[in-house]
Structure formats: C-alpha cells, structure tokens
Amino acid sequence: MSGRPAVFAIAFLAVFLPLAGTAFPLNSKEAPESKGDLLLIRDALQEALPQARAATVCIDLGEGTGSGVIVSEDGLVMTAAHVSTGVGKKVSVIMPDGKKLKAISLGLRADVDAALIQIQEEGTYPFVEVNQTGDTKLGDWIFSLGHSGGFDKDRGAVVRLARLVRIANNTIQTDGTLIGGDSGGPLFDMEGRLIGIHSRVGPQLPVNMHVPMSVFLESFDEMKASEFIGEGPFAQLPEKGKGFLGIGTEPAEGGLEITKVGGGSPAEEAGLKEGDVIKTLNDIELVKLDDLKGMLAELAPGDEVKLEIVREGKNEEITLELGKR
C-alpha cells in the first residue's frame, strides 16, 4: 500500500480526466454571482470536510506541535520540514479522536519545507487524495485545515475557506489565515484533494504560504527513502561531533568507569550512575578515553546510542538519545 499509490494513479487520471470533467464550477468565474453560487461553494466544502478532517492530524514533537495530513491507507503523512525537523526522528501523530500514535520522520526537503512522516503502528487510516494534475490556478476556491495553536479535541481541526491569490514555483499563497500549530497542515481544492502543505505566514493577515504538491511529487521517492534533501532554511542537518552524553569517565577494568554524571544530561535521564562501567558503545568496545571521544565525534544530536554497562557486577543494556552540546 505504501509504495507509490501516487504515481500509479497518474496514469489513470490521464486516461479518465477528459471524461471526468469535474472541475469545481465556481473556479471558472471571477466571483460568485448569486446565492446559488454561494450554495455550490458551501455544498462542495461540506461534502469534502468529513474525510479531509478525519485525515488531518496533529504532530507532537514534545516541545511543540504542528499539523500533517495522511495520504495513504497505511499511514504515510505529509507535513512541513520545519515540523518534522529531521530524518528518523520519533514523533507522535495525534488522530482527531485524541489517539496518540508512534511515528517516525522519513525524508525532507530543507530548501522548500516539505517532509514525510510514517505512522509506525499498523492500522487502516483515513486518508485524502493528492491532486497530481497541478491544475490549480489563481483565484481557485480552496480550504485549509490545521490544528491551530495545538490539538484541541473538542474544537477539532480548524477550517478556513479562501482563494488562491499567488502562485510561484515552490509556493502557493492564499488569504485563509494560518497560525502556529497549523504548520504542515493540508490545503485542499474544493473536491477535497490535497494541493498544498502550510508553511509560513507574512506579517499581514492575507499572506499565508503553502508548499505545492508538485514539490512533494518531484521528491517523493527520495523523501520516502528518508533522504535529507537540500540545505536550510527549514531544517538543519544534525552536526557530527555535537552529540552530548554528559558523563566523565576513567579507564577501569572491563571498560570506562563513570566518575561523573551531568545534571539534566541525557546520561542522567537514561539512568546512568557513577560507578557504572561502560563496556561497549554501539557494540564497539571502549578501552581508552579516546575510544569514547572518537565515537562521539562521529555522532550527532538526536542519534540513538546503545551502551552495555556493568553495574554492581551485573550486565545491563541502556539505549539513549544524544542531546545537543
């Protein structure tokens, strides 16, 4: 299922598009001309909302939240790079009913604010269709969803009806106001197909920017393969050698003995104690102080490390995530 549902569908659409002809009628008018036109907009919105809202999730990184949208039955989520912030990060995806699911960030485009996240718990998830035709144009009616200001189960994902007011290569602008927490949330056409992901706002209310689907489709395989693509400004590659463990050690029999554990350090949080002897780090034996130094120089903040230790004569294994120096 996860494969590339996107690309197979392109072939289908190419065949059926001329027959389908389902373009939203109000998009061919400069502005609504009658109450009937307004009802067409309302009806289209209300038809699309239940599925769109069911697939709009909150992404919880512990110290902040963003939004995302599920695009496949097995839980592939599209979001912004500045929400996922990196590759291989553990995050939580909060479903509309408040259920928290374990997920992991896949690849991202740091240059244009696009990223993928995969829900890791097995299930059949509500998802939305991606508009792969790139047929959206200036003035089209659209709607935004997102967990504005954070998750609120009673409120649900917040809707904004708006028009598409600017288009550039890697950015769509609409006049539906976004706020913190909406980042990474979905932008839809009136048929409920995904056309963009919320990225950023300008100082004025009508300036709200989204990353178009073309960016996601262009880099889909690479992002799916957990590649970190491009350089900032939306995400930074973790820097090697900046990983922080927070211990002082001395060579001892069987490895390195911990002589000091920093307050609030990843080591303390993981339960390491003075007197513990570290035998191995990621299965490599530690004998000299330089062994540990050398290994940390190759690791970055956020990397997971496995330690084999001896505590009061007993072997134990501890895994922890390196902090940032």
Next chain:
Amino acid sequence: MRKSHLNWVKGSLLRLIFVFAVSLPDLWGQQSLGSNFRMAGEAVTQVFEPQREVIQKCSAVLYDGRDEIAYGVVVSEDGYILTKASEIEGIDDMSVRVDRRSFKKVETVAVDPVWDVALVKVDAEGLTLPNYAESSGVELGDWVIVNGATSRSRRRILVGVISANSREIPPAGGVVLGVQLKENDGDLEIKDVSEGGGAEKAGMKSGDIIKMVDGKDVGTIKEIAEALEGKNAGSMVKISVKRGEEAIELDVTLSVRDELFQQQTRNDMMSGDFSSHRSGFPKVIQHDILANSDTMGGPVLNLDGRVIGMNIARANRAETFAIPVEELKVMAEKMIEQAGK
C-alpha cells in the same frame, strides 16, 4: 511553600511551530489575484447585499470620540443594544451610530460579566430589529456574514464560514481572584493585590487574611484553588476576610488568569490585534472571518440574513468566537427586564 497564585497552573506554554516570513522573495514579481477578488474584496462580498442591508440597519457602531471601539446588536426598537462589555468599560465620551443615525447619549444599563456582554441604551424610536435564526444549529462550512468596516453612512461586510465545532472555551490558565497569597502560620494572607483584577475592584487590601470562600473555610493556597475550580470567569464569589480585628465580606468577580497577567504566547505575537478578554465563555460558535478587537460585539448572520450569534472575541489570527443565538436571545430578554426595574 510560599507560592503565589501565579504557580497554581504550571506555565508550560506549548511551543508552537511556525516560520514567520518577513520577506517573500519566492513570490516577488509573480502574478497575483487582484484584491477586489479576494475573500475580503468587493467582487466577492457584493453578492451578499441582502445580508449587508441587515448589517446596515441592525449592527450598531460604538465610538470613543471618533474611534470605533466595538459593534453592537440592536435588540429593541427603542434603543437597547448589546455589545462586548470589556471593550466599552470606562469609556466616557461614548456615542453610537445605527444605520445613518447618530446617538450622543449612551448609557450602560446592564452587564453580564460571564458572557462579557453589556446592554447599552440610546434614546431612539423605530429602530429595525434583526430576525433571529431559530437556532445556532450551524454546520461546519456554513456561510457567515459580519460587520467588517464602516463609514459614517455605510456598513461594509466581511464573509467567511463556520470553522470549528461549537464548544465551551475554558478560562485560559483558570480563574483567579487577582491576589498574591502567602501561607502564614495557618493564615492565608494577601501579600499583594493585582492591578485590574476582581480583588482590587472589590476593595481587597494586602494584609487581609482570607477566611472563607462562599462560606467555606479556606486556610491554604490549595484549598482556595479547589474552592474556585470549575467556576466561570466573570462569576462572583463571596470572600470573607479579616482585616485587623474586623471581619469583612467582599464580592469578588473572578478574572481569567492568563488575561489578567497578560501571558503572551508566540502565537499572540504573530496574531496582530486580538481581544483582551477572549476565554472563559460557556459556549461559542467559531468562524474564520478576519477581525480585530474593535470589531467585536456585532451580529453574525447566516445566508438567510438571520442572526445566528454575536461576535464576542477575536481569539487569534485564525479564530473568532461568537455567542450562539439561543444564549443571546435569553440574555437580551433578561438584561432588558433587569434594566427596566
């Protein structure tokens, strides 16, 4: 522990994610939709002319001198108008405009502090009343129309949709009396009285010893927190204090903690203007229309031109709250009756 009420609720504000773009090089020189055709543009709003005519007649504009400070809903032909109480509090030089008529003499005759609604009276005859919708039974995505801007003679409208589930908005950070307390040998002593809070308005003084809340003994900060838990912002509690040798009873209106202490989040900084009182409402409907603190208090219409609610708070850049019509109707009747007594 010698902790003030500031610590009753841990101030762990969510850090919310958003990039705030100041310049937009991506979009420079690109084709863009004329402002006339955007959501707030005339080309879009002109099709709502029948609803605009209702706004023209039934949405009052309240001024402080020449500045617009709030809108209001006309609720009687002889000049009763509902508006947002906290926006007109303490304004001396208030005037009101309804349609093309201006009223210089305005009296605040009743206030509902829980809903933050004031009833004002102007000397008028034959004002037009709006029609109320039978219920605010709105659905997500329904069109809504509000007063968006005004000139002396003409009201302009803004349009949008119902944007979230109707619900209660609990007071941000809980409710407080507006005092700093210390526990002193089993006594609950007021160390400091916060400016603008209910305690100050009720005349509480530092040095007062709090003995009871609504007739129930309290001796610790925890007990007073428990006594206030679940109460509405704007509701009143009876506080028994000992001042020197004297026993005094004071009626204190509860404040919203985060509003009293102006806790600002990062989202507030990017929100632009928002209402200073924007939480602690028993029930609201929510819409996505652009607004600011000066445009609250006016009617919210549905596509049939009927009132489904009254704007009560611009919460942030993306969210505006309105009082549902059921509650609004009851409030209008009750307050007019109260004012007539």
